[in-house]
Amino acid sequence: MSKTVAQLLVRERTMLTPHHALITLFSDTMPVCSAGQFLNVLVPDSPRTFLRRPISIHDYAPDGTLRLLVHDVGDGTHRLCRLQPDDTLDCLLPLGRPFSMPATPGDVLLVGGGVGVAPLLFLGKELARSGCAVTFILGGKTEADILRREAFEQVGRVGLTTEDGSAGTRGFVTHHPAMCQPYDRIYTCGPKPMMQAVAKVAHQTGTPCEASLENMMACGLGACLCCVEKTTSGNRCACTDGPVFDTKELLW
Amino acid sequence: MPDLHVNIGALRLKNPVLTASGTFGYGTEFAPFLDLEALGGFIVKGTTLHPREGNDYPRMAETPSGMLNCVGLQNKGVEHFCSEIYPTLSNLDTAVIVNVSGSTVEDYAACAARIAELEHVPAIELNISCPNVQAGGMAFGVTARGAASVVAAVRKVYPKTLIVKLSPNVTDITEIARAAEAEGADSLSLINTLLGMAIDIESRKPVLSIATGGLSGPAVRPVALRMVWQTAKAVKVPIIGLGGICSAEDAIAFIMAGATAIQIGTANFIDPRTAAHVVQGINEWMQSHGVNSLDEIRGCI
Numbered sequence: 127m128s129k130t131v132a133q134l135l136v137r138e139r140t141m142l143t144p145h146h147a148l149i150t151l152f153s154d155t156m157p158v159c160s161a162g163q164f165l166n167v168l169v170p171d172s173p174r175t176f177l178r179r180p181i182s183i184h185d186y187a188p189d190g191t192l193r194l195l196v197h198d199v200g201d202g203t204h205r206l207c208r209l210q211p212d213d214t215l216d217c218l219l220p221l222g223r224p225f226s227m228p229a230t231p232g233d234v235l236l237v238g239g240g241v242g243v244a245p246l247l248f249l250g251k252e253l254a255r256s257g258c259a260v261t262f263i264l265g266g267k268t269e270a271d272i273l274r275r276e277a278f279e280q281v282g283r284v285g286l287t288t289e290d291g292s293a294g295t296r297g298f299v300t301h302h303p304a305m306c307q308p309y310d311r312i313y314t315c316g317p318k319p320m321m322q323a324v325a326k327v328a329h330q331t332g333t334p335c336e337a338s339l340e341n342m343m344a345c346g347l348g349a350c351l352c353c354v355e356k357t358t359s360g361n362r363c364a365c366t367d368g369p370v371f372d373t374k375e376l377l378w
Numbered sequence: 379m380p381d382l383h384v385n386i387g388a389l390r391l392k393n394p395v396l397t398a399s400g401t402f403g404y405g406t407e408f409a410p411f412l413d414l415e416a417l418g419g420f421i422v423k424g425t426t427l428h429p430r431e432g433n434d435y436p437r438m439a440e441t442p443s444g445m446l447n448c449v450g451l452q453n454k455g456v457e458h459f460c461s462e463i464y465p466t467l468s469n470l471d472t473a474v475i476v477n478v479s480g481s482t483v484e485d486y487a488a489c490a491a492r493i494a495e496l497e498h499v500p501a502i503e504l505n506i507s508c509p510n511v512q513a514g515g516m517a518f519g520v521t522a523r524g525a526a527s528v529v530a531a532v533r534k535v536y537p538k539t540l541i542v543k544l545s546p547n548v549t550d551i552t553e554i555a556r557a558a559e560a561e562g563a564d565s566l567s568l569i570n571t572l573l574g575m576a577i578d579i580e581s582r583k584p585v586l587s588i589a590t591g592g593l594s595g596p597a598v599r600p601v602a603l604r605m606v607w608q609t610a611k612a613v614k615v616p617i618i619g620l621g622g623i624c625s626a627e628d629a630i631a632f633i634m635a636g637a638t639a640i641q642i643g644t645a646n647f648i649d650p651r652t653a654a655h656v657v658q659g660i661n662e663w664m665q666s667h668g669v670n671s672l673d674e675i676r677g678c679i
């Protein structure tokens with residue numbers, strides 16, 4: 127699908143926590159998007175937000191709806207968390223290289239931490255639809271940080287970890303028993319140390335692993351070279367060669 | 379229809395709107411969003427004789443109405459450009475201009491000489507804001523002598539239109555401008571980025587990997603406009619103005635300050651269609667103001 131600038135209509139915005147919003151966008155000409163891709167969003171009425179903000183596609187349906195899961199961490203995301211129904215959002219999409227799908231359906235593990243769970247719902251749905259058995263491990267500091275648990279439970283098995291033990295296994299995602307089972311493929315998105323720990327487990331068991339990075343971006347189009355990640359083949363753009371990378375290519 | 383064409387030395391542009399080096403990739407990244415042939419031309423990424431990996435990440439920091447970057451001229455070298463990129467651009471009916479960078483006078487000249495062989499590249503833009511490794515890393519473009527040395531060396535080997543891009547990080551930009559003109563520059567483009575810095579007070583470290591970076595975007599526009607106005611009065615060669623231009627109104631202000639053409643840089647990141655909108659906006663402004671040629675308003679200030 128060719129990249130485009132689209133005016134997406136805000137259908138709904140609900141606060142999942144005081145700092146996390148689930149935003150439903152609609153367009154009757156919504157471009158075809160793949161799991162792992164992102165939007166570069168022009169934040170309206172936020173003078174201190176000059177550049178667009180990259181946000182993952184959290185959920186996507188062929189009827190023209192697309193969902194974002196946004197964590198309020200600064201001016202731009204704060205404003206996005208206050209969008210109202212009927213507002214329009216100027217977005218560049220679809221951007222980035224998507225997650226790759228296994229050639230044959232198998233057992234897949236999707237590990238997310240914090241707002242990094244965002245792209246894993248769309249991915250999990252696509253994998254389940256292709257016949258894969260999907261297991262999620264969702265991690266957070268406390269139970270309140272586990273986002274969209276019910277939505278994930280509709281797609282696959284869900285394991286939880288929290289650092290304080292308030293839900294699921296106490297500790298980090300890699301401490302979850304489901305982490306030790308064999309998988310055909312592992313996908314991860316979240317804080318870098320978490321993804322590095324997941325990639326390490328995957329490498330030890332020889333399991334192919336893909337991670338979605340959140341490097342700072344300006345253009346989102348492969349033009350400015352601001353978002354580079356060091357890889358086995360030199361600096362590569364997280365916005366076009368990624369955000370999804372095979373973890374074997376990353377110099378972690 | 380007003381006449382939007384302008385001449386930069388021997389180079390005729392169908393309109394005065396170009397895109398700035400380092401902000402428009404190789405043009406193809408923007409093809410989904412606008413008709414590249416609707417532009418006067420575009421200036422591709424900074425190209426050096428040898429491949430360069432650039433600086434470490436983080437390379438970018440957002441600032442009020444602008445951004446800092448320290449990309450550090452990441453590119454695969456002039457041979458890669460000639461063999462892989464040029465064939466994809468050579469059929470376009472618009473001016474494809476290569477931005478030439480280097481760290482020694484010899485590198486600049488060798489890179490320019492190689493680009494001179496490309497039939498469908500009618501001009502180069504010489505980025506003299508690069509550090510001169512033989513002069514302790516001080517940028518060529520911050521002294522009249524440094525600027526003159528690289529312009530003279532490139533002029534010897536480059537017969538087509540030679541645009542010299544000036545650094546704003548100087549006391550008197552007109553002095554550098556006159557030095558470049560005296561050595562045979564056909565045109566001057568200004569401004570390159572203003573040296574700046576950002577600090578993360580929580581980590582107590584600079585945000586950018588090499589501490590400092592170049593400021594661009596609307597934040598620099600008044601400085602750029604002032605420098606274009608001063609320089610246009612100081613030299614005879616055509617000026618290409620840039621720095622924070624986001625709209626046709628911004629572009630017209632630069633033309634009134636004396637610019638023959640303009641470039642769109644950071645604004646491409648905010649809306650990848652900006653350059654096409656500016657062409658259309660200039661056209662509409664001329665019609666609504668009864669201006670038939672940009673000569674009527676150029677340098678009117």
Ligand SMILES: Cc1cc2nc3c(=O)[nH]c(=O)nc-3n(C[C@H](O)[C@H](O)[C@H](O)COP(=O)(O)OP(=O)(O)OC[C@H]3O[C@@H](n4cnc5c(N)ncnc54)[C@H](O)[C@@H]3O)c2cc1C
Pocket residue numbers: 164175179180181182183194195196197198199200201202203204241244245339340341342343369
């Ligand atoms: C491909 C991609 C997909 C993303 N998907 C989502 C998503 O689905 N949901 C979501 O909430 N966020 C996502 N992010 C992160 C989001 O883009 C940033 O949180 C946002 O840009 C911050 O903007 P701000 O104006 O709110 O904060 P700013 O005021 O710009 O910054 C506030 C704080 O956030 C940090 N920050 C800024 N940019 C980033 C970044 N790119 N990554 C991590 N931290 C950052 C800053 O260092 C600072 O400490 C994604 C980032 C990328 C690159």
Ligand SMILES: Cc1cc2nc3c(=O)[nH]c(=O)nc-3n(C[C@H](O)[C@H](O)[C@H](O)COP(=O)(O)O)c2cc1C
Pocket residue numbers: 350351352398399400401423424425447449451477505543569570571593594595596598620621622623641642643644645
């Ligand atoms: C990410 C980025 C990369 C750049 N790379 C180059 C470059 O390679 N060569 C060059 O001459 N100028 C480079 N520039 C400077 C721009 O071409 C331009 O001079 C400057 O950004 C001011 O214009 P603007 O405010 O419209 O962006 C770069 C600017 C940015 C933001």
Ligand code: FES
Pocket residue numbers: 342343344345346347348349350351352353354363364365366
């Ligand atoms: S954000 Fe500009 S190249 Fe990736």
